[in-house]
Amino acid sequence: MPAADPVDRAVAAALDGAREPVLVLADRPVAVPGDATVVGRGADKPQGQFRTVLLVAADVADLRATVASLAPDQVGWARVVVVVLAEADRAVTLRPDPAGPAVAALEAVVGWTRVELERRHAALPVLRALARAAVPGPAGVLAGHGGPRVGRPGEGFAEADRTVPPDLVVDPPEPPVVATATGRRPVAVGAADLGEAAWALDPLDEAVLRPDGSMRPVSRGVVDLPPGAAPSPALATALRDALGARTAPGPGRDRLVPGLALAGVPVLDADPPDWLPVDDLAPGGLPDADAGPEDRLRREELAVRQRRAAWAHRSSVAARAPLAATARVRARLHPSVSVVLLLDRPDHLTHALAQATRQRRAPTAGAPDLALEVLLAVHGLSSDPDLAEEVADVIEAASELSGLPVRTLPPPTDSPGPDDASSTGLRHVAGDLVLLLRGEDWWGPHTLVDLLLARAQSGADLVAVPDEVVHVPGTPGGPGGTVRRDVPTECAGLPEDGRLPAALLVDRLALLRLGGAITDLPARAARAGWTAYTAHGLGHVARAEHEPPGPHRARWDGFRPPSLLAPPGAAR
Numbered sequence: 001m002p003a004a005d006p007v008d009r010a011v012a013a014a015l016d017g018a019r020e021p022v023l024v025l026a027d028r029p030v031a032v033p034g035d036a037t038v039v040g041r042g043a044d045k046p047q048g049q050f051r052t053v054l055l056v057a058a059d060v061a062d063l064r065a066t067v068a069s070l071a072p073d074q075v076g077w078a079r080v081v082v083v084v085l086a087e088a089d090r091a092v093t094l095r096p097d098p099a100g101p102a103v104a105a106l107e108a109v110v111g112w113t114r115v116e117l118e119r120r121h122a123a124l125p126v127l128r129a130l131a132r133a134a135v136p137g138p139a140g141v142l143a144g145h146g147g148p149r150v151g152r153p154g155e156g157f158a159e160a161d162r163t164v165p166p167d168l169v170v171d172p173p174e175p176p177v178v179a180t181a182t183g184r185r186p187v188a189v190g191a192a193d194l195g196e197a198a199w200a201l202d203p204l205d206e207a208v209l210r211p212d213g214s215m216r217p218v219s220r221g222v223v224d225l226p227p228g229a230a231p232s233p234a235l236a237t238a239l240r241d242a243l244g245a246r247t248a249p250g251p252g253r254d255r256l257v258p259g260l261a262l263a264g265v266p267v268l269d270a271d272p273p274d275w276l277p278v279d280d281l282a283p284g285g286l287p288d289a290d291a292g293p294e295d296r297l298r299r300e301e302l303a304v305r306q307r308r309a310a311w312a313h314r315s316s317v318a319a320r321a322p323l324a325a326t327a328r329v330r331a332r333l334h335p336s337v338s339v340v341l342l343l344d345r346p347d348h349l350t351h352a353l354a355q356a357t358r359q360r361r362a363p364t365a366g367a368p369d370l371a372l373e374v375l376l377a378v379h380g381l382s383s384d385p386d387l388a389e390e391v392a393d394v395i396e397a398a399s400e401l402s403g404l405p406v407r408t409l410p411p412p413t414d415s416p417g418p419d420d421a422s423s424t425g426l427r428h429v430a431g432d433l434v435l436l437l438r439g440e441d442w443w444g445p446h447t448l449v450d451l452l453l454a455r456a457q458s459g460a461d462l463v464a465v466p467d468e469v470v471h472v473p474g475t476p477g478g479p480g481g482t483v484r485r486d487v488p489t490e491c492a493g494l495p496e497d498g499r500l501p502a503a504l505l506v507d508r509l510a511l512l513r514l515g516g517a518i519t520d521l522p523a524r525a526a527r528a529g530w531t532a533y534t535a536h537g538l539g540h541v542a543r544a545e546h547e548p549p550g551p552h553r554a555r556w557d558g559f560r561p562p563s564l565l566a567p568p569g570a571a572r
Helices: 006-015 060-069 123-133 191-201 233-238 253-262 293-314 320-327 346-357 385-402 418-423 447-458 508-514 521-527
Strands: 022-025 036-039 052-057 077-085 103-109 112-122 168-170 187-189 220-224 242-246 337-343 372-378 406-408 433-438 462-465 469-472 481-485 503-507 532-534 540-543 552-557
Touching (some): 052 060, 052 123, 077 123, 112 123, 346 385, 385 406, 447 532, 462 521
Parallel strands (some): 337 372
Antiparallel strands (some): 433 503
């Protein structure tokens, strides 16, 4: 008789014809063939060799969190590696990896994936590859990656020779031993002793809860969610056309609220947590589902603010700071960034430097300011000694005022523009990431934070800011105007107008391997198979000589920046 439980059916199908003996890692009852050995995830691996290792997870987020917490000797080696997901809406497959083990066969359906290797290999790297592939983007980050290693609550550490020992154990049954690999004893702590930081033991995975499609038009009002609702990509998708959501008191609400926010769904609770902004939607009250462009803009701005707050306070990246402090280890919280200002008009130099030097704020709570440097690529600098002297004076003043390193990139003497000038100098930048920023435009102070969040959630090689809001200065006697263009945002791909986007965040070493050219970077990256993501453009106003072609979502007289760019309390 076939298994009635969906997970049992998936396990039976995945193990059909698999090599025996089989090791099953599961934290729930599972019906398995007679030769299979079942142990809890994270438990000590039984003695002996296993030819197949199967991991059962609740969903993609659980898979990624579990794999991040496992040590190699808890999984062992195998010829066949299998993942079964209790909830899934798509098949999980592997991406080609020349550095990984050779794959002889791969079978992937919705609910389970089986990988057969050419020869026995450590199973954990294969599980990690599947966890990375479970979310879009080649740079998808595992939950907890880069932070301290934390054992599962209730598990101790008694195996001194474990290859990768934990830094922190929570509620261990007995005091941990000294690890041979590190020469130190993992810090032991009770979950109750973590207090308000206890959430960091089970953070939300920002690469699973994503805002894709969150900027689509609203067609209904606020949705009241039932008690017990849990954050998931499926729930976020079902709420995309809603003005927002209200959550019900009860267990799980402390995860539902930040989960919805990370996924781009505005949370409109009357009693939100202290860290969640809620009062920015509409000064006169909540807009209706059929509200005009002003109210819809405020809804989208609130969604962006709440997403930042959820990443800062409840994400896997945010969990690194409190866990590292508890474990008394150092943790890399955020990458360093080189901001390259592409400036075609030297008379905007002071303006451009002011936009760049305020991008240093940390994206997550408890983290220090970002390690930032600012570099200028100014058109005509090498051919005009007077201009070079003037630029040097402005740079010195900006560096002294901001406390940041500010310098110019060496351009070629025949540079036709700032893009070409920066291409030859990128080998001089020091940051892990490079932010190419159009210097003439206006930028909000969270531009870099939003791009880092978009990169963490999308896993894309290139993350861009489009020209969504554009200002055309007025002529003498005329006020000019500002338009909000109807362009795709919070979606895969780059703007299709063929221009270099207003801002572009990219890995420095990858950029240099590509050749370092900036003028045709999007086209070159596409030919190289890079992935791309376009974030929102509501923290930026482009400067243009002529109004861009439609369609437009809104139009205003004069200079009208979104509230994400304007200082708090400024006139709208």
